[in-house]
Amino acid sequence: MSALPRPSTIFLAAITTLVAVLLYSPLFVPIVSSFFTISHGNVDWSSPTLSTYVALAENHDILTALRTTLIVGVCTVVLSVVSGTLLALYYHGRRSGRSILQFIIFLPFLMPPIISGLALLIFFREIHLERSLLTVVIGHTVFVLAIVYRTVLMRLQSMSRTLVEASYDLGATGWQTFWRIILPNLSSAMVGGAILAFALSFDETMITILVTGTQSTLPVRLWAMMRLGFSPDINALVALILMFTVLLCVLAARFLIPRQMATERT
Amino acid sequence: MSAAGSTHPAERRLSLLVTVLAFALPVIFVLVPLAIFLVYSFFSVDQGTIIYAPTLGNYVRFFTDPIFLPVFWNTIVLCVSVAVICILLAYPAAYFLTTLKGRWRYALLMLLLVPLLMSYVIKIYAIRSILGLNGFLNKALVAVGILDQPSTLFVFNMNAILLTLSLLLIPFAILPIFLSLERIPQTLLRASDDLGASGWQTFLRITLPLSLPGVASAASFVFVLAIGDFLTPQMVGGISGFTFGRILYSQFGTAYNWPFGAALSVALAIVVICAILIGERFGRNRGTSL
Numbered sequence: 001m002s003a004l005p006r007p008s009t010i011f012l013a014a015i016t017t018l019v020a021v022l023l024y025s026p027l028f029v030p031i032v033s034s035f036f037t038i039s040h041g042n043v044d045w046s047s048p049t050l051s052t053y054v055a056l057a058e059n060h061d062i063l064t065a066l067r068t069t070l071i072v073g074v075c076t077v078v079l080s081v082v083s084g085t086l087l088a089l090y091y092h093g094r095r096s097g098r099s100i101l102q103f104i105i106f107l108p109f110l111m112p113p114i115i116s117g118l119a120l121l122i123f124f125r126e127i128h129l130e131r132s133l134l135t136v137v138i139g140h141t142v143f144v145l146a147i148v149y150r151t152v153l154m155r156l157q158s159m160s161r162t163l164v165e166a167s168y169d170l171g172a173t174g175w176q177t178f179w180r181i182i183l184p185n186l187s188s189a190m191v192g193g194a195i196l197a198f199a200l201s202f203d204e205t206m207i208t209i210l211v212t213g214t215q216s217t218l219p220v221r222l223w224a225m226m227r228l229g230f231s232p233d234i235n236a237l238v239a240l241i242l243m244f245t246v247l248l249c250v251l252a253a254r255f256l257i258p259r260q261m262a263t264e265r266t
Numbered sequence: 267m268s269a270a271g272s273t274h275p276a277e278r279r280l281s282l283l284v285t286v287l288a289f290a291l292p293v294i295f296v297l298v299p300l301a302i303f304l305v306y307s308f309f310s311v312d313q314g315t316i317i318y319a320p321t322l323g324n325y326v327r328f329f330t331d332p333i334f335l336p337v338f339w340n341t342i343v344l345c346v347s348v349a350v351i352c353i354l355l356a357y358p359a360a361y362f363l364t365t366l367k368g369r370w371r372y373a374l375l376m377l378l379l380v381p382l383l384m385s386y387v388i389k390i391y392a393i394r395s396i397l398g399l400n401g402f403l404n405k406a407l408v409a410v411g412i413l414d415q416p417s418t419l420f421v422f423n424m425n426a427i428l429l430t431l432s433l434l435l436i437p438f439a440i441l442p443i444f445l446s447l448e449r450i451p452q453t454l455l456r457a458s459d460d461l462g463a464s465g466w467q468t469f470l471r472i473t474l475p476l477s478l479p480g481v482a483s484a485a486s487f488v489f490v491l492a493i494g495d496f497l498t499p500q501m502v503g504g505i506s507g508f509t510f511g512r513i514l515y516s517q518f519g520t521a522y523n524w525p526f527g528a529a530l531s532v533a534l535a536i537v538v539i540c541a542i543l544i545g546e547r548f549g550r551n552r553g554t555s556l
Binding site: 246 | 284285287288289291292293295296297298299300302303306355356358359361362363365374376377378379380381383384385386387388389390391392393395396402433436437440465490491493494495496497501511514515518524527528531534535538542
């Protein structure tokens with residue numbers, strides 16, 4: 001944009017700062033609380049401590065839930081990347097039937113999670129599938145499939161057709177072309193999609209609450225614990241998850257923004 | 267890749283198989299559950315067991331019972347307000363981002379989007395502690411002298427839900443608005459400047475109209491996410507902050523009336539579909555949208 005007059009720039013910068021402060025305030029509170037004690041809205045700055053982190057290492061409930069979340073996340077990533085990639089490959093360049101299938105894939109992502117979750121809940125009951133981690137994984141996969149599908153499809157569309165044609169011209173079979181040309185070109189989009197899928201699965205709460213059995217994932221466990229209020233070690237967990245999340249963001253950006261574009265933009 | 271144009275029977279059978287597989291997953295796990303769900307909304311419940319006989323009773327109850335329509339309406343108003351608040355805060359921020367150069371622009375955008383990926387449940391909890399009677403907000407307002415004593419204005423009520431949802435959903439408004447602002451051709455702004463328009467005139471006549479599709483997508487995103495949320499109202503709403511999502515959720519838990527819950531969900535789905543269509547309709551103008 002063209003240069004703005006000074007007062008409006010200051011006004012805009014002030015609003016942006018306010019937004020940033022608002023967005024980060026709910027992250028700031030637990031992180032500060034993980035190192036200091038907060039009571040009735042006052043921070044006791046005099047006694048920094050790592051005791052919350054020690055307590056976290058001994059909280060078996062949380063660690064079990066964390067492990068469940070990771071298992072669900074990994075299964076979700078594998079299922080959604082494999083099926084999302086296959087669907088994208090199948091539908092790339094195809095006209096008939098694509099828009100309807102795409103619409104179906106995007107439905108759980110567009111619909112409020114309470115609707116997707118409840119629909120699955122009733123479905124599992126009708127087919128007599130006990131609520132378990134399997135139902136959670138199915139729920140998560142259905143939810144994140146759209147993201148992976150879209151990420152891979154966009155990369156496929158930006159891929160030059162000449163590469164595939166050259167491969168055929170040089171005598172490669174369909175399989176060889178797939179393994180040597182298409183898959184390597186898609187790999188970074190697949191990794192990026194996998195990271196996004198994992199991040200979404202890691203935090204998915206609303207669908208999970210509805211379709212989970214006795215084993216709950218971390219967000220669901222936290223949600224249940226909140227009715228009573230948190231023990232301080234949760235703050236330590238929050239601080240750790242925040243760092244992990246930032247790392248995931250940086251990674252996802254690295255894989256999803258093509259190298260040239262990143263340098264062009266800077 | 268598909269073997270295009272081959273008519274070999276074996277290959278044709280294979281391609282049919284692939285087609286069936288391609289449809290199977292989404293159809294079985296998305297379409298079938300939604301269809302069953304819709305069918306369920308026409309069933310009823312008698313003493314804890316579901317009666318599999320079609321009836322319009324659930325819908326009649328939704329429209330005639332004095333409880334549901336007002337809550338439904340209030341929830342829609344609440345979520346529209348959330349969308350308005352988010353846009354009022356996100357628009358200036360997104361605009362500011364586009365005035366920045368190169369690296370800074372994307373670094374700051376990233377900074378404003380990262381909180382999205384941070385645990386939803388934990389954010390709700392933290393916001394609750396900020397809004398609480400002894401929370402940071404009350405402390406700050408008393409310290410600045412705006413309030414004499416801590417207020418219960420934003421503790422366990424509709425205001426708390428409004429503030430919490432807005433806070434959670436601002437990033438969803440920033441992104442589409444930023445993208446639409448970024449896509450406005452610089453030449454238009456320069457032309458406007460050359461023709462003697464003031465900064466304000468350029469903004470009102472060029473920038474603002476061209477960014478409205480982004481605003482429409484942002485509004486529909488935020489609205490849909492807000493209306494589908496039942497965790498936030500449950501967590502910060504208390505007894506007086508009753509929203510449609512909570513009623514819906516309770517039908518599947520304490521009330522144990524799945525068919526009625528399904529009917530309520532259909533009502534919710536209709537509102538959501540309308541919001542998405544409106545967002546699409548206005549979000550696609552003039553080729554500057556997502």
